[in-house]
Amino acid sequence: MSTSPVALVTGAAAGIGRATALAYARAGCDVVVADIQETALAQLVKDLQIIGVDAIAITVDVSDIDAVRAMHKHIMERFGRLDYACNNAGVEGENAPTADSSLENYDRIMNINVRGLYACMQEQLAIMSAQGRGSIVNMASVAGLIGFPGLPAYCASKGAVVQITKTAAVEYAEQGVRVNAVCPGAIKTDMIDRITQQDPETEKQFAALHPMNRMGTSEEVANAVVFLSLPDASFITGQALAVDGGMVAR
Numbered sequence: 001m002s003t004s005p006v007a008l009v010t011g012a013a014a015g016i017g018r019a020t021a022l023a024y025a026r027a028g029c030d031v032v033v034a035d036i037q038e039t040a041l042a043q044l045v046k047d048l049q050i051i052g053v054d055a056i057a058i059t060v061d062v063s064d065i066d067a068v069r070a071m072h073k074h075i076m077e078r079f080g081r082l083d084y085a086c087n088n089a090g091v092e093g094e095n096a097p098t099a100d101s102s103l104e105n106y107d108r109i110m111n112i113n114v115r116g117l118y119a120c121m122q123e124q125l126a127i128m129s130a131q132g133r134g135s136i137v138n139m140a141s142v143a144g145l146i147g148f149p150g151l152p153a154y155c156a157s158k159g160a161v162v163q164i165t166k167t168a169a170v171e172y173a174e175q176g177v178r179v180n181a182v183c184p185g186a187i188k189t190d191m192i193d194r195i196t197q198q199d200p201e202t203e204k205q206f207a208a209l210h211p212m213n214r215m216g217t218s219e220e221v222a223n224a225v226v227f228l229s230l231p232d233a234s235f236i237t238g239q240a241l242a243v244d245g246g247m248v249a250r
């Protein structure tokens with residue numbers, strides 16, 4: 001078995017998750033990529049193998065708790081360790097003000113962004129505390145720190161991710177497990193394209209939310225995830241790091 005650290009990324013088939021998987025590989029990690037999109041995962045595994053690391057894909061819907069448990073069991077059988085996990089899978093759902101947004105949308109978002117992430121974390125914390133080492137980075141959002149009109153359930157879900165992160169960080173600090181969150185601003189991915197409809201005027205408005213007057217890239221978020229994961233961040237736990245061009249500093 002390889003002695004390289006092993007990193008898991010959920011929601012890895014696209015956007016921030018894909019960039020994070022590639023960044024872990026460039027940092028010398030073997031990588032497990034998980035998503036509901038099987039074909040895109042297969043291509044990503046090829047790209048990871050070109051970098052020279054061991055990589056496998058697991059097709060999983062993080063809201064399917066049995067599948068989440070089976071995934072972590074498989075990782076331990078295949079690699080015998082799990083050093084880093086980035087719980088990134090998430091959906092934005094409908095765009096509508098609170099009174100007009102559906103409870104079906106609320107349930108779907110909470111099931112994937114919170115319950116699914118929570119179930120992943122439970123497996124990871126059990127594995128990592130038994131190992132006596134590990135680092136988890138949860139993908140929250142600036143929408144977990146400030147309000148965003150039209151995305152009430154999404155904001156609620158990301159606020160929950162920040163609080164789940166802080167609680168687990170305190171609970172597992174003495175067991176060698178660090179838990180942090182990253183809170184991206186608007187990052188140019190398929191998700192943001194769905195929200196802006198790629199309308200140039202809307203994109204300009206989104207860019208202007210950030211003091212840097214631009215959207216971020218998936219790679220800029222991935223760099224923060226890898227920094228928080230690796231021993232460079234050995235005294236950092238329980239943080240919700242905004243990667244947002246200064247948005248929440250305003």
Ligand SMILES: NC(=O)c1ccc[n+]([C@@H]2O[C@H](COP(=O)([O-])OP(=O)(O)OC[C@H]3O[C@@H](n4cnc5c(N)ncnc54)[C@H](O)[C@@H]3O)[C@@H](O)[C@H]2O)c1
Nearest residue numbers: 011013014015016061062089090141184186187189190191
């Ligand atoms: N793009 C942004 O502006 C932005 C900002 C803040 C936070 N985020 C968060 O970053 C994460 C990634 O966002 P992105 O912009 O790359 O989105 P994206 O839609 O481009 O990619 C999300 C990936 O997650 C996968 N996924 C969705 N539901 C899943 C499920 N139930 N199980 C497994 N995989 C699933 C999708 O198939 C896709 O590959 C999300 O949690 C999102 O909320 C994004």
